Amino acid sequence: MTHTTASPSSPPPTVDELRAALLACLAPPANAWLDGALTDAAEAAAAPAGAPPGRALPAWELRFAEAGRRCGAEDAADQARVLLLRTARPDATAVARLYRQGTAAERRAVLLALDHLDLAPADGLALVEDALRTNDTRLVAAAVGPYAGRHLDAHAWRHAVLKCLFTGVPVDAVAALEERAHGDGELARMLGDYASERTAAGRPVPDDLSRVLAVAGKAEES
Amino acid sequence: MRIFDPHIHMTSRTTDDYQAMYDAGVRAVVEPAFWLGQPRTSPESFVDYFDALLGWEPFRAAQYGIVHHCTIALNPKEANDPRCVPVLDELPRYLVKDSVVAVGEIGYDSMTPAEDTALATQLQLAADHGLPALVHTPHRDKLAGLRRTLDVVAESALPVEHVLLDHLNETTVGEAKDAGCWMGFSVYPDTKMDEDRMVAILKSHGPERVLVNSAADWGKSDPLKTRKVGDAMLRAGFDEDVVDQVLWRNPVAFYGLSGRLDLERAEPADVQHEGNSILRGGE
Structure with a gap:
C-alpha cells in the first residue's frame, strides 16, 4: 500500500496545493468539515504558546483525531491530517503528544508532516526512531x-x-x-x-x- | 457466509487464528478492551493496551484480510482496584478515535459500589461521545446482575437501544429483550452458550437485535464459534438471510450507531448477501 510519501524527485506540495487536491477528491460534507477544521488549526497557530487548557483537547486536535471518519479514504485522511499539522504548526511538545497519544493513522500523519514542522532534529528524530522500532x-x-x-x-x-x-x-x-x-x-x-x-x-x-x-x-x- | 465477530480478544490469539477465521468467512471483528488474565497495576498498563488496540492489532488483522475495530473502557473486574481506576481520566482522549466504535466492556463482575461508579461514569462517557455501550453481564449471580445493570442503564443518559448486553443466556434473554437492548451471546466450548442452545434461543426469541460472538481470549475458547453457529442455524432450517442478519447485519447496525464503523476495506466473503456490497455502517 502506498501513501502520501513525496517522491524524491518532486518538490513537496505547498499547503495551498494540498488543500486544492483534497477539495477535488473529498465529498462536499467532508470539504465543509475540513474548512472548519482548518479554521480551528489556524486559530491554534495564532494563539500564544503554552500548555493546553485543562485536560480538554484543543479543538483542532479533536479534528485531527476524527479525520479518518470524516474523510473516508485512508489517503485523504492522511493528507487532511498533514494539512492540519502544517496549519496549526504545533510546538515540539504538542507534536510529541500527538504522536504518542495517536492511533497508527495519526502517528503516520505526524511522520509524514515532520519535514514541514519547525522542530529541532532531536525532537523529530525521537519519533522517527520510535516508528522504525515498530513492525x-x-x-x-x-x-x-x-x-x-x-x-x-x-x-x-x-x-x-x-x-x-x-x-x-x-x-x-x-x-x-x-x-x-x-x-x-x-x-x-x-x-x-x-x-x-x-x-x-x-x-x-x-x-x-x-x-x-x-x-x-x-x-x-x- | 460473511461473518462479523462483535466480541473477540485478538490480542490473545495467534496469526493461525486470523487465517482460520478468514477461511471461515470472518471479515470484521470488534475487540473490546478487557482484563488480561494477569491483573494490571497502573493506568499506564491500560494505555499501552489501548494503544495496541488502535495500532498494532488492526495492522495484524489487516494482514489477514480482516477489518478490526475496538471498544475502550475500564473493565468491571479492575474497576475494583484503586490503582487502576485513574485510567477513567484517560478515556476521553481515546473515545474520540476513529476506530473506537463503543465504550466497553463495562458492567458488573461482583456488583460492588466501585463497579456501580465505574458503570455509571462510563455510560455517561458513551452518551457524551456519541457512542453505544458494550455491557458485560456477570458470570456469577447473572440474573440479579442483569436487573441491576438494566436499572443503571435506565438511569443513565444513554438510550437503552444504544446498549448491547453481552454474555446472555436462557435465564436473561427475556428481560434483556423486553428492555429494548441489543442482545449478545458468547458461544464457548464448555461454558457460556453452545451452538445448539443458541439455535434454540433464536427459534424462541427470533433474530432481531441478536448478536453472536466467540468472545475468544486467552482461556479455553474458539474463534470459529461464530461460523459454527451459522452452520448450526442452516442445519436447523434457518435460511441464509437470517444467518446473514445475525452474523453480519446486526453487528453492523449496532456498532454503526457510532458513525465510525468503516467496512469499506472489508473484502467480500464467498457468499454475497443478495449482491449487497454496501458495507459501511452508521452515518
Whole structure:
C-alpha cells in the first residue's frame, strides 16, 4: 500500500496545493468539515504558546483525531491530517503528544508532516526512531521520508533501509536514497550479507536489495 | 457466509487464528478492551493496551484480510482496584478515535459500589461521545446482575437501544429483550452458550437485535464459534438471510450507531448477501 510519501524527485506540495487536491477528491460534507477544521488549526497557530487548557483537547486536535471518519479514504485522511499539522504548526511538545497519544493513522500523519514542522532534529528524530522500532509497515514507510533522509545518522539510516527490505516496504519510500547510499561501503556490506543469508536459506533476494546494492557498489568503484 | 465477530480478544490469539477465521468467512471483528488474565497495576498498563488496540492489532488483522475495530473502557473486574481506576481520566482522549466504535466492556463482575461508579461514569462517557455501550453481564449471580445493570442503564443518559448486553443466556434473554437492548451471546466450548442452545434461543426469541460472538481470549475458547453457529442455524432450517442478519447485519447496525464503523476495506466473503456490497455502517 502506498501513501502520501513525496517522491524524491518532486518538490513537496505547498499547503495551498494540498488543500486544492483534497477539495477535488473529498465529498462536499467532508470539504465543509475540513474548512472548519482548518479554521480551528489556524486559530491554534495564532494563539500564544503554552500548555493546553485543562485536560480538554484543543479543538483542532479533536479534528485531527476524527479525520479518518470524516474523510473516508485512508489517503485523504492522511493528507487532511498533514494539512492540519502544517496549519496549526504545533510546538515540539504538542507534536510529541500527538504522536504518542495517536492511533497508527495519526502517528503516520505526524511522520509524514515532520519535514514541514519547525522542530529541532532531536525532537523529530525521537519519533522517527520510535516508528522504525515498530513492525507496522505503514509507520516504517512514513518514517523514512525526507526528515529521516536529512537527519538520521549513518548507522540508523542503514538499519532503516535494511528494515524496509526485511518488512517489504518498497525502497521508493526512502527519501534521499540515491544520495545517501552513494559511496556507502558499510551499507553495501550489510546488503551483501543479507543477500547471502537469503541465498543460504534458499530464499529469493528482494529486487529492491539488488537495486540499492547496485547504487552502493557503483560508488565503491568511483 | 460473511461473518462479523462483535466480541473477540485478538490480542490473545495467534496469526493461525486470523487465517482460520478468514477461511471461515470472518471479515470484521470488534475487540473490546478487557482484563488480561494477569491483573494490571497502573493506568499506564491500560494505555499501552489501548494503544495496541488502535495500532498494532488492526495492522495484524489487516494482514489477514480482516477489518478490526475496538471498544475502550475500564473493565468491571479492575474497576475494583484503586490503582487502576485513574485510567477513567484517560478515556476521553481515546473515545474520540476513529476506530473506537463503543465504550466497553463495562458492567458488573461482583456488583460492588466501585463497579456501580465505574458503570455509571462510563455510560455517561458513551452518551457524551456519541457512542453505544458494550455491557458485560456477570458470570456469577447473572440474573440479579442483569436487573441491576438494566436499572443503571435506565438511569443513565444513554438510550437503552444504544446498549448491547453481552454474555446472555436462557435465564436473561427475556428481560434483556423486553428492555429494548441489543442482545449478545458468547458461544464457548464448555461454558457460556453452545451452538445448539443458541439455535434454540433464536427459534424462541427470533433474530432481531441478536448478536453472536466467540468472545475468544486467552482461556479455553474458539474463534470459529461464530461460523459454527451459522452452520448450526442452516442445519436447523434457518435460511441464509437470517444467518446473514445475525452474523453480519446486526453487528453492523449496532456498532454503526457510532458513525465510525468503516467496512469499506472489508473484502467480500464467498457468499454475497443478495449482491449487497454496501458495507459501511452508521452515518
